Amino acid sequence: MATVSNRKLAVVTGASSGIGYALAEQCVKNGFDVMICADSERLETARQRLETSGAQVYAVLEDLSTPEGVERLYQRIVDTGRHVDALLLNAGVGLGGAFLDTPLDRELRMIALNCGHTVHLAKRVLSDMVAMHSGRVLITGSIAGTAPTPFQAIYGATKAFVYSFGEALREELEGTGVTVTTLEDAQRGSGDAASQVAEDGFQAMLAGKASVFAGSFANGVKGALPEVVSEYAHETKPGASKR
Ligand SMILES: NC(=O)c1ccc[n+]([C@@H]2O[C@H](COP(=O)([O-])OP(=O)(O)OC[C@H]3O[C@@H](n4cnc5c(N)ncnc54)[C@H](OP(=O)(O)O)[C@@H]3O)[C@@H](O)[C@H]2O)c1
Structure with missing residues (x-):
């Protein structure tokens, strides 16, 4: 059984x-403990950096x-015995290139990650939140989900999916004490840009x-959204990944 903490999770x-x-940093700065999930050794470095805040960090x-990976993450949440106060569904990858040239297996994995894990983990955690009449959900979308994105056709479609999903959930959950927010990010890169996006979100x-x-x-630029999206999509080189 994990150590009991009075902080939110x-x-x-x-x-x-x-x-x-950067979202996890915002969480610990604002008094939350965090459970962080990813699929590479970079996670351990993130855990060590976040722990310097004094927060409890579950990595x-x-x-x-994969559905099995999401189920195991949910089991780790259950094992803490703690209520999830905030669920930030952010994991996602991108893939650029002409649809006829891009590898199907990577596109199917991208759909499974960007859409599948978002739905699957929300399905598991939201019932608990509603039962407690309390919870905050943030879904990382993209400006690429607000209009068709040639040469990022599947990526843009996954982000349109999560936007629609988030908006619909928000309506369904009205009055339950649980809110759903969609983060539409148009920034690129990391560091300061990611920090600002995360703080706003x-x-x-x-x-x-x-x-x-x-x-x-x-x-x-949001007033000129379609032009920006179109330019963003065309600039993406075939094979470009994480977005
Ligand atoms: N950067 C942009 O310009 C931009 C713009 C709009 C929206 N977004 C969205 O913002 C979110 C974060 O993107 P980012 O730009 O911050 O990219 P990033 O630095 O590459 O972060 C992606 C995160 O997802 C994790 N991840 C990737 N595949 C995974 C898998 N199979 N299982 C578990 N975790 C996995 C990565 O961890 P590991 O690699 O360690 O597994 C990493 O922590 C994404 O949803 C993206 O679509 C980004």
Whole structure:
């Protein structure tokens, strides 16, 4: 049985790097313990860095593109005996290139991760949140989900899926004490950009907002969304991955 803590607990998927790591940082800075999940050795470094905050950090190494990996993560949550106060469904990958050229196996894995783990973990955790009349959910979408994205056709479609899913869930859960927020990020890169996106997303989640266009770049261009999305998609080189 894990040590009992009075702090709230947040679960962050894809927290070994980028936006997910920055979201986990926001969680610990704001008094949460965190369960972080990813599928590479980078997770251990993330765990060590987050633990310097004094928070309890549970690191779960799983491949969330498989239902078995998601179930094992959920079991780790159950094993803590703790209520999940915040669920941040962030793990995701991208793939650029002409649809006729891109490898089907990678696209199917991307769909399984970007869409599958989001639905699967939400299905498991949301019942517990609703039973407690309390919870915050943040789903990392993308500006690429707001309009068709040629040369990132499947990636854009996965992000349209999670946006639609998040909005629908939000409506269904109205009045339950559980809110769902979608993070629409148009930033690229990591470091400061990821930190700003994460801070905007985290604050919107705590406030229970529907969605947030995070980061100064996104805020500056959201009025011209279709052009930006089109340019973003065309710039993506075939084979480009993590987005
Ligand atoms: N960066 C952008 O420009 C951008 C823009 C819009 C939206 N987004 C979205 O933001 C989210 C995070 O992306 P990022 O840019 O921060 O990329 P990133 O740094 O590559 O982070 C992706 C995270 O997902 C994890 N992950 C990948 N495959 C996994 C798997 N099979 N099982 C478990 N975890 C897995 C990675 O961990 P390991 O590799 O250690 O497994 C990593 O922690 C994604 O949903 C992405 O679509 C990013």
